[in-house]
Amino acid sequence: MSSLLINFAKLSDHQYFSLDAISSHKVMSAFASKSFYGTSINPLIEGSVIHGFVLEDTDTYGVIRETQLEKLVKSGTELTKARAVVDNAEKIAKVTKKAFKDILDGCLTEVVVSIEQDGLVLKGKFDAVHLGKDYIVDVKTTSNINTFQESIEAFNYDIQAAFYLNLASKATGRDFKDFYWAVIDKKSKKTALVRCSDDAVAGGQAKINQYLMGQKMVKGMKK
Numbered sequence: 001m002s003s004l005l006i007n008f009a010k011l012s013d014h015q016y017f018s019l020d021a022i023s024s025h026k027v028m029s030a031f032a033s034k035s036f037y038g039t040s041i042n043p044l045i046e047g048s049v050i051h052g053f054v055l056e057d058t059d060t061y062g063v064i065r066e067t068q069l070e071k072l073v074k075s076g077t078e079l080t081k082a083r084a085v086v087d088n089a090e091k092i093a094k095v096t097k098k099a100f101k102d103i104l105d106g107c108l109t110e111v112v113v114s115i116e117q118d119g120l121v122l123k124g125k126f127d128a129v130h131l132g133k134d135y136i137v138d139v140k141t142t143s144n145i146n147t148f149q150e151s152i153e154a155f156n157y158d159i160q161a162a163f164y165l166n167l168a169s170k171a172t173g174r175d176f177k178d179f180y181w182a183v184i185d186k187k188s189k190k191t192a193l194v195r196c197s198d199d200a201v202a203g204g205q206a207k208i209n210q211y212l213m214g215q216k217m218v219k220g221m222k223k
Contacts, residue, residue: 006114021123024163027211028156046089053093055109099191100182115170135178145185161196162204
C-alpha cells in the first residue's frame with residue numbers, strides 16, 4: 001500500500017504499517033533518549049491485550065488475545081506463565097475500560113488517518129477520537145502513576161499529542177485542541193485522565209516542525 005490518504009478508517013496492522021508515510025513514532029524516535037519498552041517483550045504483549053480489550057469489539061479482542069498468547073509462547077515463555085501475563089493484562093484492561101467509559105463513549109477507536117502536508121504524507125492510528133466533541137484519547141499504562149508527568153517529557157509524548165491533534169484537525173477541518181492520556185498504573189490499578197497542556201503541545205509541534213523540515217530537505221536533495 002502506498003501513501004494513500006485516509007480519513008478515520010479501520011485498517012489491519014499490516015495495512016497500516018505498509019502505508020508509506022511518517023508516523024508519530026518515527027518523529028518521537030528521532031528525539032528519543034529512552035526506549036519505550038526496553039528489551040522485554042512483555043510490555044508489548046500487555047499493551048496489545050489492554051488496548052484490544054478496551055478499544056475493540058469482543059470478537060476482535062478474542063483474536064488479539066490468542067495472537068499475543070502465541071507470541072509469548074513462541075518467544076520461549078512457558079504456556080502457564082504466558083497465560084498469567086495475558087490474564088493479568090486483561091485484569092488491568094477491565095479496570096481501564098470501566099474507569100474511562102464516559103470519555104470513550106461515542107469515540108471512534110483504532111482508526112487510521114493519513115494526510116498530505118507540505119509535500120509529505122503523515123499517518124497515525126488513533127486509540128480513540130471523538131468527532132463530535134473534538135478530542136483525542138490515548139490509553140497508556142505506567143509503572144508509577146505519580147511520575148507520569150515526567151514520562152511525558154522522557155518519552156516525547158508531547159510529540160504524540162501534537163502529531164495527532166494536527167492529523168485530526170487537518171482531516172476534519174476543525175480545531176482539535178484536547179488530547180488526553182487515559183493512564184492506569186499496572187501495579188496499584190489507580191487511574192488518571194491527563195490532558196496534554198497547551199505548552200506541551202506547542203513544544204511537541206516545534207519538534208515535529210524541526211523533523212519535517214529535515215525530511216523536506218532530504219526529499220529535495222533526492223529530486
